[in-house]
Amino acid sequence: MRCTEELSIEIPPVSSSMMSRSPIEELYRAENVRLQRAIAASFGVEIASEAVSEAFAQLLGRGAEVRDPARWVWKSSFAIARGLAVSGDRQFEQVDLSTLDDEYPSDLIAGLRQLSPLQRQAMVLHYYAGFPLAEIAEVTGSTRAAIKVHLLRGRRRMALLLEET
Amino acid sequence: MKRVFEQLDELPVKDLWSEIEARASVQTLDEGGPAHVNRRQVLAWAAAVIMVVGAVGVLSQVLPAPNAEQELAVVAGETPGMADRLNRSLAGMEVDGVAASGRRVYVSVGDGGAQYSIRSADLAAEAPQFQLFASLQAPPETLVANSDWVAVLDADGHSTWWPASGDGDVAGLEGLGVPLVGLAEGGGRFWVSTSEAIVEVLVGEAVSLGESIPAVGAQFLAVDAAGEPWFIDADGALWEGPIRRADVKASVLDLVPASMGMVVITTDWDDGRIKYFEAGGVEDSELGYDAGTDQPSITGWASGPTGPIVLFEGSLIASIEPEARPAGQISVARSTIEFPDTLRAVVVDGGDEGLILAGIRDDATLFWHSLPGLR
Numbered sequence: 001m002r003c004t005e006e007l008s009i010e011i012p013p014v015s016s017s018m019m020s021r022s023p024i025e026e027l028y029r030a031e032n033v034r035l036q037r038a039i040a041a042s043f044g045v046e047i048a049s050e051a052v053s054e055a056f057a058q059l060l061g062r063g064a065e066v067r068d069p070a071r072w073v074w075k076s077s078f079a080i081a082r083g084l085a086v087s088g089d090r091q092f093e094q095v096d097l098s099t100l101d102d103e104y105p106s107d108l109i110a111g112l113r114q115l116s117p118l119q120r121q122a123m124v125l126h127y128y129a130g131f132p133l134a135e136i137a138e139v140t141g142s143t144r145a146a147i148k149v150h151l152l153r154g155r156r157r158m159a160l161l162l163e164e165t
Numbered sequence: 166m167k168r169v170f171e172q173l174d175e176l177p178v179k180d181l182w183s184e185i186e187a188r189a190s191v192q193t194l195d196e197g198g199p200a201h202v203n204r205r206q207v208l209a210w211a212a213a214v215i216m217v218v219g220a221v222g223v224l225s226q227v228l229p230a231p232n233a234e235q236e237l238a239v240v241a242g243e244t245p246g247m248a249d250r251l252n253r254s255l256a257g258m259e260v261d262g263v264a265a266s267g268r269r270v271y272v273s274v275g276d277g278g279a280q281y282s283i284r285s286a287d288l289a290a291e292a293p294q295f296q297l298f299a300s301l302q303a304p305p306e307t308l309v310a311n312s313d314w315v316a317v318l319d320a321d322g323h324s325t326w327w328p329a330s331g332d333g334d335v336a337g338l339e340g341l342g343v344p345l346v347g348l349a350e351g352g353g354r355f356w357v358s359t360s361e362a363i364v365e366v367l368v369g370e371a372v373s374l375g376e377s378i379p380a381v382g383a384q385f386l387a388v389d390a391a392g393e394p395w396f397i398d399a400d401g402a403l404w405e406g407p408i409r410r411a412d413v414k415a416s417v418l419d420l421v422p423a424s425m426g427m428v429v430i431t432t433d434w435d436d437g438r439i440k441y442f443e444a445g446g447v448e449d450s451e452l453g454y455d456a457g458t459d460q461p462s463i464t465g466w467a468s469g470p471t472g473p474i475v476l477f478e479g480s481l482i483a484s485i486e487p488e489a490r491p492a493g494q495i496s497v498a499r500s501t502i503e504f505p506d507t508l509r510a511v512v513v514d515g516g517d518e519g520l521i522l523a524g525i526r527d528d529a530t531l532f533w534h535s536l537p538g539l540r
């Protein structure tokens with residue numbers, strides 16, 4: 001209230017489509033950092049930029065069609081990232097995290113590289129993004145029980161790797 | 166562990182908003198045609214869904230536009246008309262076993278009392294339904310079939326063979342002097358197990374005993390496509406015929422034949438849920454799987470023409486492509502169909518329809534599911 005009275009900013013007219021994009025941009029501002037880092041740690045920096053850009057662009061195109069944009073964008077970004085990771089040779093195992101490693105050498109990244117793709121995604125989504133099992137299952141297209149196992153094995157393996165280093 | 170992951174807060178992050186708006190505007194311009202599809206994303210989604218390491222071409226037909234509020238892909242459609250008709254012809258019966266050869270499906274059933282029989286249906290028929298194939302004297306334990314013979318091992322340890330044509334005399338196996346424990350078929354050869362041995366059964370005009378392999382406490386008898394028997398002995402070792410292949414002290418659910426070997430389905434391998442052993446391999450040369458199959462709940466499995474099909478909790482279908490070696494390839498597809506909690510299934514050649522899974526639900530009724538993307 002105070003701001004509008006004191007500054008008297010003139011707001012330009014906006015189209016209806018721009019009005020519908022505003023909340024999406026807000027969502028982007030709220031989720032981008034966490035989302036990009038989660039995907040980068042799972043698939044690599046390049047894939048993270050591509051997947052997040054593509055998911056949000058698709059979200060803009062869909063607008064009100066999407067009931068829960070935050071969930072949608074996480075799920076879609078990870079799905080796109082998985083697709084990009086396998087589209088070259090269609091092998092998860094060959095996801096290259098070397099770009100990430102170059103930019104950010106750390107024990108954590110070195111350890112993540114040793115995990116299976118699903119273990120890596122589950123660990124990042126749980127311990128970094130703070131997702132519960134059910135949401136990790138949704139984002140990764142897996143099941144709660146599967147995620148539980150991936151977390152168990154990932155944790156065990158990470159602990160050993162971190163201990164070694 | 167959470168503290169360790171806080172290191173990720175130092176990862177550089179790009180501001181992508183301009184890029185996002187640019188992409189969105191391009192997509193908006195592209196719109197207008199009824200079949201607007203972003204090719205790049207379709208490829209990305211298709212690849213994400215398939216998660217293939219050496220594929221058998223699953224999902225080639227169904228690549229939906231990305232919409233996370235839908236299922237990722239629909240690869241399987243139910244076959245309600247056929248299923249209804251087939252199931253109606255088994256009304257009031259409890260299905261105990263299921264076997265298939267080509268498009269012919271056999272079930273062993275009970276009437277809830279003391280009457281047991283084998284019923285068969287030809288899915289190639291215009292209006293397939295189950296009809297009486299043979300009556301049984303005791304509750305059936307194992308039912309197997311190939312193009313020539315149908316065999317049953319009953320609860321009394323007796324085995325019986327019938328010509329698949331439905332003609333001819335019943336052939337019974339005599340001479341072992343001990344009850345049979347297992348019965349399996351593969352590559353046209355039948356093998357039975359007792360508490361002491363694995364024995365080939367030669368079926369022709371008469372039934373006689375062939376080669377014998379000593380095996381104490383053999384369980385999970387299965388026969389690969391070459392006709393060689395595989396089993397797990399009382400000490401938890403996996404055997405390929407007379408050759409000891411590996412120590413599988415894990416909780417084995419079953420052995421499922423692949424065309425070039427055998428798949429061991431377990432609940433607690435360290436490195437995955439299923440493991441493929443190539444026929445003729447030497448010890449320690451087995452191929453392990455992870456590749457997206459690291460799922461905790463296998464709810465059913467079947468042996469298909471291109472190898473085993475494994476159903477996981479959450480309607481994940483994994484199909485092993487045995488020809489695509491040596492890395493241990495597997496195709497994984499998702500389905501929107503929820504499979505029964507447990508399902509013992511066989512695969513039926515569905516012709517142009519792809520494969521059809523025929524399985525038994527917990528309530529002893531039949532379950533049908535078509536897999537048009539799999540052959």
